Amino acid sequence: MTAENPEFESDCIRRILAGERELFHDLIRPCERSIFFLLMSLLRNETEAEEAAQDTAVKVYLNLKNFRGDSQFRTWVLSIARNEGLSRLRKAGTRREDSLEAETDEQSGDYTPAILTSWREIPSETLEREELGTILRKAIYGLPVIYRNVVLLRDIEEMDVRETAAALGITEGSVKVRLHRARGLLQRDLAPQLKEFAPQRKSRFGWFKP
Amino acid sequence: MRIDCKHVWQFISAYIDGEVDAVLRAEIDRHLETCEICSAVLDSTRNVVVLVADQRVFELPAGFSERLHARLDREMELAGP
Numbered sequence: 694m695t696a697e698n699p700e701f702e703s704d705c706i707r708r709i710l711a712g713e714r715e716l717f718h719d720l721i722r723p724c725e726r727s728i729f730f731l732l733m734s735l736l737r738n739e740t741e742a743e744e745a746a747q748d749t750a751v752k753v754y755l756n757l758k759n760f761r762g763d764s765q766f767r768t769w770v771l772s773i774a775r776n777e778g779l780s781r782l783r784k785a786g787t788r789r790e791d792s793l794e795a796e797t798d799e800q801s802g803d804y805t806p807a808i809l810t811s812w813r814e815i816p817s818e819t820l821e822r823e824e825l826g827t828i829l830r831k832a833i834y835g836l837p838v839i840y841r842n843v844v845l846l847r848d849i850e851e852m853d854v855r856e857t858a859a860a861l862g863i864t865e866g867s868v869k870v871r872l873h874r875a876r877g878l879l880q881r882d883l884a885p886q887l888k889e890f891a892p893q894r895k896s897r898f899g900w901f902k903p
Numbered sequence: 904m905r906i907d908c909k910h911v912w913q914f915i916s917a918y919i920d921g922e923v924d925a926v927l928r929a930e931i932d933r934h935l936e937t938c939e940i941c942s943a944v945l946d947s948t949r950n951v952v953v954l955v956a957d958q959r960v961f962e963l964p965a966g967f968s969e970r971l972h973a974r975l976d977r978e979m980e981l982a983g984p
Binding site: 714715717718721722725726729730739743746747750751754755804805806807808809810811812814815817825826829830833844845848849851869872873876877879880883884887 | 947953960
């Protein structure tokens with residue numbers, strides 16, 4: 694992910710609108726990943742998410758003159774992506790699993806995690822194993838959509854709470870509550886499966902503490 | 904104030920993000936020193952967060968970017984200057 698650079702963006706937008714349209718490629722490039730994975734989160738189909746990502750980029754280009762600069766460029770782009778995804782879901786007649794527009798979340802963070810008495814860290818080299826990636830993707834795409842969106846933007850695209858809230862049209866409080874629940878659900882689902890990937894060495898205490 | 908396991912679980916996500924205040928953080932840290940279960944829950948949750956953030960887990964489809972920019976070139980051509 695590329696860090697946003699508002700000066701580069703506003704300069705770029707001014708020049709594109711003045712006719713240097715080729716610059717649009719550089720403007721949209723840092724947003725590509727986030728656009729695609731937000732749409733994957735909504736549509737859960739790679740081909741459709743790619744089509745929707747292309748349509749989003751085209752809409753961003755055609756509507757560039759309407760960008761007011763009162764939000765970050767990427768936030769604006771992601772709200773266009775989100776509308777594109779929702780409109781595709783509506784067209785497909787997909788019944789929404791739950792309300793994406795829910796403004797408030799019950800402020801309770803209660804959940805019961807997977808209870809482990811031993812845990813060893815999974816080294817990141819283990820990700821070279823395709824099987825682990827598959828398990829992680831399956832767990833995330835298996836989350837209810839309102840949690841999936843937040844995990845994708847916060848933990849995978851590493852957007853901050855404010856930007857995530859703006860892109861999804863929810864409050865910052867909802868982002869935090871949903872992220873907490875999402876991580877809890879992922880821990881409960883994944884921790885028992887991931888133990889198999891931990892190194893086999895025996896620790897005297899039987900668990901790893903960083 | 905002594906906090907119990909359930910209380911710790913409620914703040915796991917905020918704790919990982921460094922969003923709990925100093926007093927609560929100290930309470931949680933004290934609990935973690937003696938509670939093997941909560942330590943394992945915290946470590947496993949943190950590990951899950953680290954693993955899902957790895958770019959290798961969520962990769963763009965091969966050729967995604969090339970196709971996107973080719974489509975943009977076509978659309979820019981159609982839209983005109």
